[in-house]
Amino acid sequence: MMTNQNVVTHEVINTLIAMAASISNSTVLPSATVPESMAVLGGFWGLPHNKNLVKRLEGAKVSAWIDSMRASSPTRAKSESQEKRSWILYHPSALNTFEQIVYSAKGKQIVVFLDYDGTLSPIVADPNKAFMTRKMRATLKGIARHFPTAIVTGRCRDKVYNFVKLAELYYAGSHGMDITGPTKSPKQGNNNNKAVLFQPASQFLPMIDEVYKILLEKTKTVPGAKVENNKFCLSVHFRCVDEKSWAALAEKVRLVLIEYPQLRLTQGRKVLEIRPTIKWDKGKALEFLLESLGYENSNDVFPIYIGDDRTDEDAFRVTNAATPSLLVLRSRGQGIGILVSRVAKETDASYSLQDPSEVEQFLRRLVEWKRSSTVTPASV
Numbered sequence: 001m002m003t004n005q006n007v008v009t010h011e012v013i014n015t016l017i018a019m020a021a022s023i024s025n026s027t028v029l030p031s032a033t034v035p036e037s038m039a040v041l042g043g044f045w046g047l048p049h050n051k052n053l054v055k056r057l058e059g060a061k062v063s064a065w066i067d068s069m070r071a072s073s074p075t076r077a078k079s080e081s082q083e084k085r086s087w088i089l090y091h092p093s094a095l096n097t098f099e100q101i102v103y104s105a106k107g108k109q110i111v112v113f114l115d116y117d118g119t120l121s122p123i124v125a126d127p128n129k130a131f132m133t134r135k136m137r138a139t140l141k142g143i144a145r146h147f148p149t150a151i152v153t154g155r156c157r158d159k160v161y162n163f164v165k166l167a168e169l170y171y172a173g174s175h176g177m178d179i180t181g182p183t184k185s186p187k188q189g190n191n192n193n194k195a196v197l198f199q200p201a202s203q204f205l206p207m208i209d210e211v212y213k214i215l216l217e218k219t220k221t222v223p224g225a226k227v228e229n230n231k232f233c234l235s236v237h238f239r240c241v242d243e244k245s246w247a248a249l250a251e252k253v254r255l256v257l258i259e260y261p262q263l264r265l266t267q268g269r270k271v272l273e274i275r276p277t278i279k280w281d282k283g284k285a286l287e288f289l290l291e292s293l294g295y296e297n298s299n300d301v302f303p304i305y306i307g308d309d310r311t312d313e314d315a316f317r318v319t320n321a322a323t324p325s326l327l328v329l330r331s332r333g334q335g336i337g338i339l340v341s342r343v344a345k346e347t348d349a350s351y352s353l354q355d356p357s358e359v360e361q362f363l364r365r366l367v368e369w370k371r372s373s374t375v376t377p378a379s380v
């Protein structure tokens with residue numbers, strides 16, 4: 001006999017899939033995908049929904065998003081914990097291991113990839129005021145003089161350009177869905193770089209704009225909530241929202257997204273990010289840029305990727321989905337990922353730095369190392 005407990009509806013399965021995806025890789029799968037293997041669980045699609053169970057699962061999904069946002073922005077109290085002390089053994093400071101890093105890069109072309117928020121600029125309450133220091137800009141200028149350098153960010157490309165203001169860099173905005181090359185040579189000469197422009201999600205622009213307007217409207221009653229239009233993706237900010245209202249805000253976002261199965265959601269530092277379901281992320285952007293620079297299948301390149309957020313894991317992590325010959329960082333076995341964090345976090349990065357000021361120190365040492373290693377005997 002069928003009881004309420006064993007009634008598993010299509011909707012419940014979809015919610016379960018979305019929850020599992022949200023927990024494992026922050027991905028909301030298209031609602032149409034119900035694995036056949038799960039049908040055997042019940043084999044009774046179309047029977048009345050168990051509304052309480054559905055509600056509980058939907059609530060669990062919202063809680064999973066919130067837990068994930070919390071995990072991305074843990075409190076400082078944990079920074080000196082035992083956990084951090086053992087974590088650092090596996091993710092040593094890139095400053096303390098600098099010599100080892102540059103030794104591995106010997107004879108190879110270093111290419112530098114940098115996330116923006118939390119990596120080049122400190123995290124602040126107002127996303128429009130996430131300025132980087134002059135010192136950081138000067139160091140970045142030096143870096144770009146010696147190595148191809150790209151900013152890879154969830155931000156809108158124009159907005160991040162206005163913060164960084166360096167025309168000699170590559171920019172990959174909207175989580176890598178909006179890529180351009182330098183418009184100026186780092187050495188002030190002619191710009192011989194081939195023009196690079198890649199926008200794999202252009203067809204989603206009208207939908208993103210539509211969802212932006214809906215979210216603005218739906219979230220306006222939640223004090224502190226902000227919705228940011230990052231061109232090919234959106235961010236819903238929780239940082240200035242009372243934690244008691246986080247679940248309600250996340251629920252509003254969930255309800256809007258039900259109507260847009262072509263969009264998916266990821267969690268960052270007190271932010272929910274909404275973007276197209278295309279197979280494109282910061283890792284793919286890194287591969288694309290290496291390829292544009294002529295380093296496809298090359299052993300002579302040493303990419304260094306520095307980032308602080310969950311979305312940077314796509315670049316740290318092994319990926320061989322689209323281009324099996326190109327693997328990201330660890331799997332290339334020749335580059336490194338550096339996580340910027342004061343606390344222990346699960347990561348595929350090999351090294352760590354504590355904050356943007358340590359990132360600046362690391363980059364400055366890289367410039368000094370390059371300068372000293374290219375000094376010719378005649379110029380000494």
Ligand SMILES: O=P(O)(O)OC[C@H]1O[C@H](O[C@H]2O[C@H](CO)[C@@H](O)[C@H](O)[C@H]2O)[C@H](O)[C@@H](O)[C@@H]1O
Pocket residue numbers: 115116117118122123124125126127130152153154155228230234235237238239268269270271273309311
């Ligand atoms: O890939 P990123 O460059 O790290 O972009 C991720 C998000 O960064 C920004 O939000 C974060 O920084 C804000 C300013 O410090 C902070 O207020 C917010 O809480 C952080 O999540 C940016 O505003 C978002 O649009 C990006 O998605």
